[in-house]
Amino acid sequence: MSTKVYTLEEVAKHNSKDDCWIILDGKVYNVTKFLEEHPGGDDVLLSSAGKDATDNFEGVPHSTLARTMTDDYLLGDIDESTLPAKTTYVPPKQANCNQDKTPSFIIKFLQVLVPLAILGLAVAARIYTKSESA
Known part of the structure; x- marks a missing residue:
């Protein structure tokens, strides 16, 4: 057929x-x-x-x-x-995000340390405000 x-x-x-x-x-x-x-x-x-x-x-x-x-x-x-030829997406080349050549272990350490520091400050502020209101 x-x-x-x-x-x-x-x-x-x-x-x-x-x-x-x-x-x-x-x-x-x-x-x-x-x-x-x-x-x-x-x-x-x-x-x-x-x-x-x-x-x-x-x-x-x-x-x-x-x-x-x-x-x-x-x-x-x-x-x-x-049919038109199918095109595939090619992402643009981007600059290296670590342009100052900081060692990667320091970056990973900071990625953990900074959120913990923020969390610690938030807890300390909460404890401080509770003790002030008492």
């Missing part, structure tokens, strides 16, 4: 409440009739209308039933060559 292959340009034309197509995992679906039934509301699907909704779909837990229901709306495959 041959499957119809759609381009992203073709899918992008179907981006309204009256005509809503989405792409999931390389497959094209006409979800227009499902908009009113979608448990998350039609806005969720409409925000991905005419686009690749794979990341949005996978980002939310879906039951096995929900995943098999997609078969009812399948139109065909997407021509992968028409």
Whole structure:
């Protein structure tokens, strides 16, 4: 059985409440009739209308039933060559937070000592205020 292959340009034309197509995992679906039934509301699907909704779909837990229901709306495959290349996030390079070359054991010691000192001051202040009020 041959499957119809759609381009992203073709899918992008179907981006309204009256005509809503989405792409999931390389497959094209006409979800227009499902908009009113979608448990998350039609806005969720409409925000991905005419686009690749794979990341949005996978980002939310879906039951096995929900995943098999997609078969009812399948139109065909997407021509992968028409999809934009996926980019991966590369965080910017940041300066070393230890620019003055303080030995790491001193930093770790201070990370423990400073909160303990604050806690000690808070306890001392509480004891002092109780003894003043007595």
